[in-house]
Amino acid sequence: MFREKRELRIPGPTPVPPQALRALSRPLMGHRTEEFSSILMRTTERLKRILGTKADVYTFASSGTGAMEAAVANTVSASDKVIVVVGGKFGERWSELCRAFGAEVEEIVVEPGKAVDPAAVEQALKAAPETRAVFITQNETSTGVEHDVESVARIVRDTDALLIVDAVSSLGAIEMRMDDWGVDIVAAGSQKALMLPPGLAVIGVSEKAWSVIEKCRSPRYYFDLIACRKNMDKETTPFTPAVSMFYALDQTTAMIEEEGLENVYRRHQDMRDMIRAAARATGLELFASDEVASRTITAIRGDSTFDVEKLRKRLATVYNIEVAGGQSELKGVIFRIGHMGYMDRIDMVSTWAAVELALNDLGRPIEIGAGVKAAMEVMSKCEF
Numbered sequence: 001m002f003r004e005k006r007e008l009r010i011p012g013p014t015p016v017p018p019q020a021l022r023a024l025s026r027p028l029m030g031h032r033t034e035e036f037s038s039i040l041m042r043t044t045e046r047l048k049r050i051l052g053t054k055a056d057v058y059t060f061a062s063s064g065t066g067a068m069e070a071a072v073a074n075t076v077s078a079s080d081k082v083i084v085v086v087g088g089k090f091g092e093r094w095s096e097l098c099r100a101f102g103a104e105v106e107e108i109v110v111e112p113g114k115a116v117d118p119a120a121v122e123q124a125l126k127a128a129p130e131t132r133a134v135f136i137t138q139n140e141t142s143t144g145v146e147h148d149v150e151s152v153a154r155i156v157r158d159t160d161a162l163l164i165v166d167a168v169s170s171l172g173a174i175e176m177r178m179d180d181w182g183v184d185i186v187a188a189g190s191q192k193a194l195m196l197p198p199g200l201a202v203i204g205v206s207e208k209a210w211s212v213i214e215k216c217r218s219p220r221y222y223f224d225l226i227a228c229r230k231n232m233d234k235e236t237t238p239f240t241p242a243v244s245m246f247y248a249l250d251q252t253t254a255m256i257e258e259e260g261l262e263n264v265y266r267r268h269q270d271m272r273d274m275i276r277a278a279a280r281a282t283g284l285e286l287f288a289s290d291e292v293a294s295r296t297i298t299a300i301r302g303d304s305t306f307d308v309e310k311l312r313k314r315l316a317t318v319y320n321i322e323v324a325g326g327q328s329e330l331k332g333v334i335f336r337i338g339h340m341g342y343m344d345r346i347d348m349v350s351t352w353a354a355v356e357l358a359l360n361d362l363g364r365p366i367e368i369g370a371g372v373k374a375a376m377e378v379m380s381k382c383e384f
Helices: 018-024 032-052 064-073 089-100 117-125 148-155 207-213 225-232 242-261 261-281 307-319 344-363 372-378
Strands: 008-009 056-062 083-086 104-109 133-137 162-166 185-189 200-205 296-300 321-325 334-338
Touching: 008 344, 018 242, 032 200, 032 242, 056 064, 056 225, 056 242, 064 089, 064 162, 064 185, 064 200, 089 104, 089 133, 089 162, 104 117, 117 133, 117 148, 117 242, 133 148, 148 162, 162 207, 162 372, 185 296, 200 207, 225 296, 225 321, 242 261, 242 334, 261 296, 261 344, 261 372, 307 321, 307 334, 321 344, 344 372
Parallel strands: 008 321, 083 104, 083 133, 133 162, 162 185
Antiparallel strands: 056 200, 185 200, 296 334, 321 334
């Protein structure tokens, strides 16, 4: 087989469309030119629509974690009380970032594979009304779970606390309505559903958040949102932007708008439903329930009939499909299939065909084609 042909079915990086790849190869331009400013402003307006906001949006040259750090550095001062929803590795990252800036962290720990009960957030806020911010992950890729940000926002928005959301693995695939829901800061990254290589971080900032940012005592320089606001008023950035990545962002945000956000969200939901139906038909156990299942990644349990890590290796080396394993205590327990960004429904059929073949290669009793048929049955009912 063609070894250079690799199908990424991991939670990032994800496949990059040819339009964006071509854009990345364009000759560079000066980042202080009117031409670059037009790209900056055009992509920023599109990102606002994807975020569901008319508030400020900024883009850094960093991974999505850079946007997360910016969210903390600009709002959390030493000794501030914060509440963090921890349901996996990326909820843990919020805790680690907040502690790095000296915050007093109260964790709401959620069992892996489960979503947070908004009532738990409400109770935590009542117990600590001085809370500076509530941090939550919209889509926890380590467990394949979505947290109900809209319901949590309904609780937080009537308090003095900010609601700060990690949407790194959800923006551009799962609905985000900052203004309507009352979300104050959203952090995201380029290498997921925005269909780009790693390298850009996106952050949306509400008016409510600015009242906290302007009083925050934490040190920051590169990730200073006040500097970003001053420079955006002049249609530029405080530091050198990733010019080539903006070329590509111009392409992928245009692609999202051409498809239409509702159609994008439906496609991701359909891909999730296809993989879940295929797993069930193959006799595999899903890690998260239907009610909280992620629309961008599906976690599937291994069992005594096959080794999860051997399955992943077989898929990568024989069928050129890369899926993710579990992290920390879930390593060797689950494998995860990403379905976000530049993928479509038919990709899920071929992906599951490879999973079935790899399971068969490993000697697991399997009815070849059962999962593929189930996926196709879901697809046959999809709206295109």
